[in-house]
Every structure is written in structure tokens, then in C-alpha cells.
Amino acid sequence: MTETRTEIAFTKGHGTGNDFVIVSDPDGELDLSDAQVAALCDRRFGIGGDGLLRVVRSARIPEGAASLDEEPEAEWFMDYRNADGSKAEMCGNGVRVFVHYLLESGLAELPAGSTLPIGTRAGVRDVMRSETGYQVDLGRWRAEPGETLVRAKGLGVPRPGLGIDVGNPHVVVALASETELAGLELDARPDLEPEPAHGANVEFVVPHDPLVHDGVGRVRMRVFERGVGETLSCGTGVAATALAVRHWAGSAAPDHWRVDVPGGTLGVRMFPAEDGEHVALSGPAVLVYSGTVALA
Incomplete structure (x- = not known):
């Protein structure tokens, strides 16, 4: 037939x-x-x-x-x-x-x-x-309460991650160096504890040195996308990463960011709106x- x-x-x-x-x-x-x-x-x-x-x-x-x-x-x-x-x-x-x-x-x-x-x-x-x-x-974006413990191939010990929702769920993990970032093996899905109800994209990030230049924050990121695997870029993940790093950096951190991913560079901007703070992505x-x- x-x-x-x-x-x-x-x-x-x-x-x-x-x-x-x-x-x-x-x-x-x-x-x-x-x-x-x-x-x-x-x-x-x-x-x-x-x-x-x-x-x-x-x-x-x-x-x-x-x-x-x-x-x-x-x-x-x-x-x-x-x-x-x-x-x-x-x-x-x-x-x-x-x-x-x-x-x-x-x-x-x-x-x-x-x-x-x-x-x-x-x-x-x-x-x-x-x-x-x-x-x-x-x-509008939302920081999730509590911490998520993240285990990934290439990381010696589990790391805490910050949950960020920008319309879809993310967990952002800070790493200590470019060497750690390069050593990640993202051919397997990272383990999250507790596991979010609908899963999450997982971003691993290291800051540039200096973190802020001419009023713009700069970081580098790799990502494992839910339902896909490692990708060269994740737009909402870039936004979540900038939001997480700004949170960790404290009240003096800027609202403009440049995030380097394997596929290029994207811009992030946080700004006030009538219903609360919004985040914008450009590229x-x-x-x-x-x-x-x-x-x-």
C-alpha cells in the first residue's frame, strides 16, 4: 500500500x-x-x-x-x-x-x-x-521562591539555581569561571531538585571582568533548553540570566545588559510599566x- x-x-x-x-x-x-x-x-x-x-x-x-x-x-x-x-x-x-x-x-x-x-x-x-x-x-517577570539544586555533567558538585519566570520557566546557575562553563557537558539534561512541575530551561552563567562597563552589565551563558537540549542561544534564557545576575549583584546593578551566547550577543533591558517591571530582549x-x- x-x-x-x-x-x-x-x-x-x-x-x-x-x-x-x-x-x-x-x-x-x-x-x-x-x-x-x-x-x-x-x-x-x-x-x-x-x-x-x-x-x-x-x-x-x-x-x-x-x-x-x-x-x-x-x-x-x-x-x-x-x-x-x-x-x-x-x-x-x-x-x-x-x-x-x-x-x-x-x-x-x-x-x-x-x-x-x-x-x-x-x-x-x-x-x-x-x-x-x-x-x-x-x-512582567517573576522570581521563584527558594532555591533549586542543579546537577550537571562536568560540574564537580551540585550548584544552587535561581528560578526566573519570563513567560516560561528558567533556572539560572552561577559558575566560578570560564573554565567551568567550557567544561560543562550538556548532552544530558541537568537534574533539578526539586523538579519544576513543567520542567525548566537551565542557564549556566559567568560574569565578564569587569561585570559592568559603561553602565552595561556583561555576562556569558550556555543553556540546556527543555524539550530540545543545548542550543546556541535562548532568548528568554538570556533575559532570565540578566535578571538573575542583576539580583545577585544588588541594588547598584544596571538595567541594561549584554549577554554573550555561543551564537552571538543579545541585549536585555529592564524598565518600569503600569503593571510592574518588564524585561525586553533585542537582537x-x-x-x-x-x-x-x-x-x-
Whole structure:
């Protein structure tokens, strides 16, 4: 019996090396299974990516109703899936790539000085142009109570981690040196104690020397992403890292940060808003190539 296969169009994009398979589905006609997403993201047998971005109108996906209630202008919803097919709340690099795709494909416009609201499972996120590409307001953030003990390959002893929620969960761990950071083996998921109910991305960070230069904090980070593994960059993880280091550094620490990841450098800014302090992430977005692929 011949297997029925459907061809779909896709675009490959990335933000500081955090790469995505982008599938345009404005009217919500595709129902991709976890296995199909995982196959598309497979680096040997598929296109390859840290996740998949389905471009769908908020009105055409059940989760989009909450986005439209929050912001009626949020026409587009970023249906983000991890490389294993699981659904995720947010992706800081992904939302910049998502917006860049919308603009390049003519599905939306973003004049200088204006913002484009994007629906996500973490709520509506406003994106605007920036000097380095795009800036996304990740909204209010939250520090989790207590400490999480983190065990990872390459670390001699467990280390305490600070839980930070920026629409999705993170645990940030401070390391003593660049040598420790380089010696991490992130081919296996770090063990967290206690284990967060929905898992967490885990960031390992060391400060630059000096930590602050010209009023900007500087740190270096590696990350293990929930549902993916080690990635070259994690946008929300970058924001969580800057927030954690600012917390550890004390009241004199700056509100502007530059975070170096294996895939490049991203900017973080904390600023007051009516509902509390927000955190914004800025950086590039790149579309690499487009094509078609057969879906089993």
C-alpha cells in the first residue's frame, strides 16, 4: 500500500543560531502531530531546528482566543513547538524570527516607531524594530521562591539555581569561571531538585571582568533548553540570566545588559510599566532559505 504524503512549504530561520522551521498556516488547516514536528526538526533526517514556528491567525487556533481578548490587534499567533514536538509557552528568539517572517512575506507591516502584537501561549508580546534587528517586550517577570539544586555533567558538585519566570520557566546557575562553563557537558539534561512541575530551561552563567562597563552589565551563558537540549542561544534564557545576575549583584546593578551566547550577543533591558517591571530582549533575526518538504 502506498503511503500518502503531503508536501508543505517551509522557511528556515534563526536568531543568534537558535534555529527554527517556519511553517505558514494562516487559516489553521494543519494539525501537526508531535512526531511530525520532531521529524521536521530532526537534524539528520529532516530540515533541522531547535523548534518549529507555525504562523497562524489568532482567530484560527483555540489558544488564540485569549490573545485576542488581551489585545484585539494581535492578528497573528506564534504556535511554537519544541524540537521534540511538545508545545512551549514562549520563545524570545523565535518571536523575533516570527515577526521577521511576517514582514518579509508581506503578512504584516511594522513601521519605524510602532509595535506589532503577537499572540503566544504566554500572552501577547509586543515587538518593535531595534538597532540590532527587533526588540520584544517579554512582559512582567517573576522570581521563584527558594532555591533549586542543579546537577550537571562536568560540574564537580551540585550548584544552587535561581528560578526566573519570563513567560516560561528558567533556572539560572552561577559558575566560578570560564573554565567551568567550557567544561560543562550538556548532552544530558541537568537534574533539578526539586523538579519544576513543567520542567525548566537551565542557564549556566559567568560574569565578564569587569561585570559592568559603561553602565552595561556583561555576562556569558550556555543553556540546556527543555524539550530540545543545548542550543546556541535562548532568548528568554538570556533575559532570565540578566535578571538573575542583576539580583545577585544588588541594588547598584544596571538595567541594561549584554549577554554573550555561543551564537552571538543579545541585549536585555529592564524598565518600569503600569503593571510592574518588564524585561525586553533585542537582537537579530535571519531567514536562511525556503523550500518544500513531504509530510508523512
